[in-house]
Amino acid sequence: MTGRRRIRKISSTLATVAAGASLAVGCGVVPGVAGGTAADTVTVMTWAPQDTGATNRPGMPALALAYARWVNGHGGLSGRRLKVLTCNDHNDGVTAAKCARRAVKENVVAVVGSYSQHADSFLPVLEGAGIPYIGGYGITTREFTSPLSYPVNGGQPALLAGLGTALAGACGAVAMVRPDTIAGDQLPPLLDSGLTAGGHPDATDQRAAEDATEYGGQADRALRSATADATAEGCVVPVLGDRTSTFMDSFRRARDAWPEVRTATVLGSVDQSTVNATGGASSPYEGSYVTSWYPVSTDPRWGPMKKVLKEKAFGDNRVDAADAGVQTTWIAYTVLKKVVASLGDGPVTADTVSGALDDGLEVGTGGLTPTLKWTFQSELAAVGFPRLVNADVTLQVVRQGRLVAARKGFLDTTDTLRAAEVS
Numbered sequence: 010m011t012g013r014r015r016i017r018k019i020s021s022t023l024a025t026v027a028a029g030a031s032l033a034v035g036c037g038v039v040p041g042v043a044g045g046t047a048a049d050t051v052t053v054m055t056w057a058p059q060d061t062g063a064t065n066r067p068g069m070p071a072l073a074l075a076y077a078r079w080v081n082g083h084g085g086l087s088g089r090r091l092k093v094l095t096c097n098d099h100n101d102g103v104t105a106a107k108c109a110r111r112a113v114k115e116n117v118v119a120v121v122g123s124y125s126q127h128a129d130s131f132l133p134v135l136e137g138a139g140i141p142y143i144g145g146y147g148i149t150t151r152e153f154t155s156p157l158s159y160p161v162n163g164g165q166p167a168l169l170a171g172l173g174t175a176l177a178g179a180c181g182a183v184a185m186v187r188p189d190t191i192a193g194d195q196l197p198p199l200l201d202s203g204l205t206a207g208g209h210p211d212a213t214d215q216r217a218a219e220d221a222t223e224y225g226g227q228a229d230r231a232l233r234s235a236t237a238d239a240t241a242e243g244c245v246v247p248v249l250g251d252r253t254s255t256f257m258d259s260f261r262r263a264r265d266a267w268p269e270v271r272t273a274t275v276l277g278s279v280d281q282s283t284v285n286a287t288g289g290a291s292s293p294y295e296g297s298y299v300t301s302w303y304p305v306s307t308d309p310r311w312g313p314m315k316k317v318l319k320e321k322a323f324g325d326n327r328v329d330a331a332d333a334g335v336q337t338t339w340i341a342y343t344v345l346k347k348v349v350a351s352l353g354d355g356p357v358t359a360d361t362v363s364g365a366l367d368d369g370l371e372v373g374t375g376g377l378t379p380t381l382k383w384t385f386q387s388e389l390a391a392v393g394f395p396r397l398v399n400a401d402v403t404l405q406v407v408r409q410g411r412l413v414a415a416r417k418g419f420l421d422t423t424d425t426l427r428a429a430e431v432s
Contacts, residue, residue: 162340
């Protein structure tokens with residue numbers, strides 16, 4: 010711990026020397042309230058891919074900027090001005106690392122509520138500077154291993170384990186369609202852990218390009234696999250992020266040639282806007298199970314976030330209250346607010362922020378998650394997820410074109426993940 014604090018101090022000095030430097034990586038800033046000095050300003054960064062041919066999360070930095078405008082208009086964070094920098098990682102490891110280096114140069118106290126598939130590129134940079142990563146989307150395993158990562162949800166591990174548990178008793182053969190990427194390689198064992206817990210065989214693992222413009226061949230192969238058992242209705246599980254809708258277009262055209270199957274996926278690959286855009290009640294998602302980390306978007310517990318969006322992001326079509334990335338960013342900034350409040354009149358730095366979290370600070374999120382508290386040895390450390398402290402998911406289903414709760418409360422996937430064979 011002493012060594013890590015020394016590195017932070019050195020990096021802080023370097024950041025001061027390089028304060029005027031910048032990198033052309035698509036970054037922005039919201040000024041917030043006027044009159045703040047460096048001493049009473051909390052500077053953070055939020056990044057996500059935008060305008061790419063694969064998965065995009067423009068709502069996450071947009072929510073962060075709206076939150077800064079709102080909090081600065083209501084007295085700041087415990088009287089301190091919040092300054093939010095944003096960065097576009099372009100779904101590229103080199104650019105993700107540039108975003109992280111800019112965070113170091115700008116002397117941010119944390120990277121908050123962000124999405125990137127390239128944790129191996131950006132986390133070493135943040136770790137070297139002692140900058141905490143609060144509320145990442147959970148798309149990579151490394152987010153659940155880094156000592157400076159503070160996830161607010163169970164990421165893809167919990168979503169897929171929960172989905173497998175739900176499908177074990179509802180499906181015959183299961184075919185999973187997922188990106189042919191390093192992050193995608195981590196997904197099949199997680200779905201299989203839930204299937205295995207329910208006494209179901211593993212799913213067929215089918216790789217697909219994450220930026221394809223059509224998936225006719227993949228849809229046919231998935232349907233062939235899912236209908237192999239004529240005695241039970243099979244399930245097709247596309248987990249392709251933004252390209253899930255593209256897959257479902259191909260799937261809709263192909264499915265008439267095959268016996269009936271059910272579809273299922275995770276929030277982030279589909280949300281209410283996706284269901285609406287694909288036909289509502291006549292959508293191919295009708296009847297689909299969908300796992301999420303949080304309550305459905307119509308739940309009153311989202312009221313405070315919707316109030317902020319109405320006041321500060323009205324008309325901004327990048328921000329959708331039903332988007333899992335937007336919801337994750339909201340919860341991440343809820344954590345930041347609690348951390349700053351816990352520091353009182355003391356300095357707010359990367360060191361003090363991570364120190365507060367490491368010292369056992371408990372953060373309530375208004376029932377959107379269990380109370381969050383990070384430790385270095387979580388219940389899932391033995392299976393490679395030492396930073397995964399919230400393994401709860403909710404199970405939703407598409408009924409009459411609406412995503413509604415399929416069961417009350419949360420499903421804890423801790424025991425299921427303990428059995429996952431993740432390398």
